[in-house]
Amino acid sequence: MRRLLLLAPMLVALAGCGVIQSSEGEATDSAREVATRAGQRLAGQLPRTADEVGYSASYLDGVEVLRVEGDSTHEGDGVEVIVRTSGSAYSGWFDVEQVTVRRCFSLRVSPRAEWGEEARDVDCPEGPPLRFPPPPEPPRVPSEALEAKLPRVPAGGRVDEAEVRRVLAALDMDPEITTEVKTEDGSVGILLSPPSSRYEPVDCVLAVVGPGRTNVWMPSRIQRMPGEGGCSVDNALHPLPPPH
Numbered sequence: 001m002r003r004l005l006l007l008a009p010m011l012v013a014l015a016g017c018g019v020i021q022s023s024e025g026e027a028t029d030s031a032r033e034v035a036t037r038a039g040q041r042l043a044g045q046l047p048r049t050a051d052e053v054g055y056s057a058s059y060l061d062g063v064e065v066l067r068v069e070g071d072s073t074h075e076g077d078g079v080e081v082i083v084r085t086s087g088s089a090y091s092g093w094f095d096v097e098q099v100t101v102r103r104c105f106s107l108r109v110s111p112r113a114e115w116g117e118e119a120r121d122v123d124c125p126e127g128p129p130l131r132f133p134p135p136p137e138p139p140r141v142p143s144e145a146l147e148a149k150l151p152r153v154p155a156g157g158r159v160d161e162a163e164v165r166r167v168l169a170a171l172d173m174d175p176e177i178t179t180e181v182k183t184e185d186g187s188v189g190i191l192l193s194p195p196s197s198r199y200e201p202v203d204c205v206l207a208v209v210g211p212g213r214t215n216v217w218m219p220s221r222i223q224r225m226p227g228e229g230g231c232s233v234d235n236a237l238h239p240l241p242p243p244h
Contacts (some may be wrong), residue, residue, distance in 0.1 A: 023089045025097040030087025034147035035105035035119035038063050038083060042109045047074045054110050057081050064129040066104065078110025084124055138194040139174030141205045146171060146192070147216040155212035164188045164209055180233040186211060189236030204231035206239075 019172025033189045038060045042053060054068040063083050070079040088100040105119035153159050161183045168179060168190070180191040189212030196202040201224035207216040223240055230240060 009132050026089035027087040027099050027101040033102040034062050036084040039107040045111050050079045065126045081107045141192045144203045150214050151212050157211050157231050159209050161188050181222045182233045184237050189233045192232040201225050202231045206236040210237050228236045
């Protein structure tokens with residue numbers, strides 16, 4: 001008992017000096033960490049509108065989006081997102097129950113923002129969490145029609161690139177689909193690539209028309225990741241080996 005009595009004034013002094021943080025303070029720090037991680041997941045170099053950023057943020061675990069300001073990530077200071085997160089903590093010194101807090105923080109989404117920048121504490125705006133429409137689906141590559149209409153050239157024959165281009169034009173594809181055609185060593189390679197996220201696999205379709213062969217295929221997911229080289233017209237002419 002004497003030892004506890006001697007310890008009590010020391011704990012009070014430490015708490016008064018801020019050495020021992022309250023459970024509420026620790027819970028707030030935890031909520032801030034959730035917001036900071038959300039800001040890291042929203043970071044990127046790909047231009048996005050404020051609605052696209054808000055939509056992405058609203059699907060992050062433990063995050064509510066209360067306000068979005070700005071036009072796009074690449075204009076002015078970028079997009080500011082005010083989010084509400086929660087954090088919990090338990091201190092065995094003073095609190096008999098776990099403390100949970102809900103706090104609001106500001107995140108800046110811009111290619112000029114510092115990576116890992118800590119979320120800034122702000123007052124919570126009034127009103128319920130915002131809801132955002134999903135982004136439009138990327139245009140679909142008509143791979144079945146492409147395979148059905150591409151010419152079949154017999155072995156020993158000659159492939160006409162102009163004929164291949166006429167087939168592609170007749171498909172009346174969405175103008176956002178990138179089309180590349182390349183002739184090499186008597187074969188014509190084709191790449192059809194819709195727009196995609198910088199960090200997601202591209203739903204590209206490759207095709208090759210050569211003497212005795214006409215093939216249409218989609219590379220593996222790994223090869224379709226940005227930087228892997230699977231979505232290129234060269235891969236149509238010289239297919240990469242399958243991933244192990």
